Amino acid sequence: MGRLKKILIPSLGLVLAFWFYSARDTFKPEMLRGKRVIVTGASTGIGEQMAYHLARMGSHVLLTARTEARLQNVVRRCLELGAASARFVSGTMEDTAFAQHVVREAQAVLGGLDMLILNHVGASYFGFFDGDVEHVRKLLEINFLSYVAMTTSALPMLKESEGSIVVVSSMAGKVGFPFTVPYSATKFALDGFFSSLRQEFAIQSINVSITLCILGFIDTERAVRAAAEVLAERPAPRDECALEILKGAALRRRELYYRYSSTRLPLLLRDCAAELLDYLVRSRYRLPATPGAPRPQH
Numbered sequence: 001m002g003r004l005k006k007i008l009i010p011s012l013g014l015v016l017a018f019w020f021y022s023a024r025d026t027f028k029p030e031m032l033r034g035k036r037v038i039v040t041g042a043s044t045g046i047g048e049q050m051a052y053h054l055a056r057m058g059s060h061v062l063l064t065a066r067t068e069a070r071l072q073n074v075v076r077r078c079l080e081l082g083a084a085s086a087r088f089v090s091g092t093m094e095d096t097a098f099a100q101h102v103v104r105e106a107q108a109v110l111g112g113l114d115m116l117i118l119n120h121v122g123a124s125y126f127g128f129f130d131g132d133v134e135h136v137r138k139l140l141e142i143n144f145l146s147y148v149a150m151t152t153s154a155l156p157m158l159k160e161s162e163g164s165i166v167v168v169s170s171m172a173g174k175v176g177f178p179f180t181v182p183y184s185a186t187k188f189a190l191d192g193f194f195s196s197l198r199q200e201f202a203i204q205s206i207n208v209s210i211t212l213c214i215l216g217f218i219d220t221e222r223a224v225r226a227a228a229e230v231l232a233e234r235p236a237p238r239d240e241c242a243l244e245i246l247k248g249a250a251l252r253r254r255e256l257y258y259r260y261s262s263t264r265l266p267l268l269l270r271d272c273a274a275e276l277l278d279y280l281v282r283s284r285y286r287l288p289a290t291p292g293a294p295r296p297q298h
Contacts, residue, residue: 031250033058034084036110036161038102038154040093041120043070045220046168049242050117055083057246060110063088064102065120085110093120093146094138103153113157115249118147119168121183123222129181136182143186148193155208162207166249167194170215171263175270177281198254209252213245216262233262233284 037054041047043065054061055078065071071088078086089105091098106113122142151165172180173187191212198210217223219235236259248256257264269277
């Protein structure tokens with residue numbers, strides 16, 4: 001009975017919280033009209049879809065990713081959709097100097113910044129950890145240190161505008177998932193850094209919001225290519241995911257879970273039934289007795 005209470009009471013609290021926050025969901029597209037926004041990882045996937053949503057809402061967007069040709073197409077489409085302005089800067093986030101350069105470009109061409117959306121991610125693999133420490137280091141530089149560098153550089157502008165930081169993370173940054181060891185490590189680092197930074201903002205009365213986005217399996221090209229064959233669930237649509245991220249950012253929410261049922265609800269088990277959660281995580285995979293060679297991952 002005691003164990004049952006440990007599960008039921010948090011569940012009831014979560015249902016009430018979900019009802020409360022849903023009732024307060026008063027997002028309107030006008031909230032983002034005219035806003036000056038950086039979107040990283042904007043050439044494909046969720047980042048590309050966020051750029052299009054922002055364009056429809058009349059935002060000024062500065063987009064960045066590695067591939068210039070793709071960025072040119074995304075910028076062109078943003079202008080067709082009604083963006084107040086759309087520009088791009090291409091380069092790799094392996095170098096934190098480039099991350100800082102993007103922020104300086106925003107200062108030069110936008111005159112300030114209202115929202116920093118950190119969405120880029122380095123290429124990893126989907127398979128058993130292969131012991132490659134150098135790969136972990138490189139992935140930390142792209143998935144974590146560049147986020148820190150951009151945030152640090154953008155903070156003066158965000159303080160002035162009382163703006164927002166949006167960090168696109170994953171369930172793999174809240175729960176240990178198999179076959180994503182390097183990727184998961186970087187996402188856990190994001191949670192620790194930005195959750196601690198939010199606390200310091202509160203202590204210093206800095207009115208800059210931080211929204212940490214906890215995503216499940218989304219139908220981006222990379223994620224589907226890496227995991228669709230082994231994950232026993234259907235991926236959620238990236239355009240809907242992108243819109244939910246922007247709604248959460250505009251409403252200055254602390255954390256956003258998408259999709260809610262497959263991300264937030266399982267986290268109730270972490271403290272009261274951790275082994276059950278581990279089992280449920282493993283049960284999501286359709287695997288042979290010995291998984292094959294690692295495959296590229298998002």
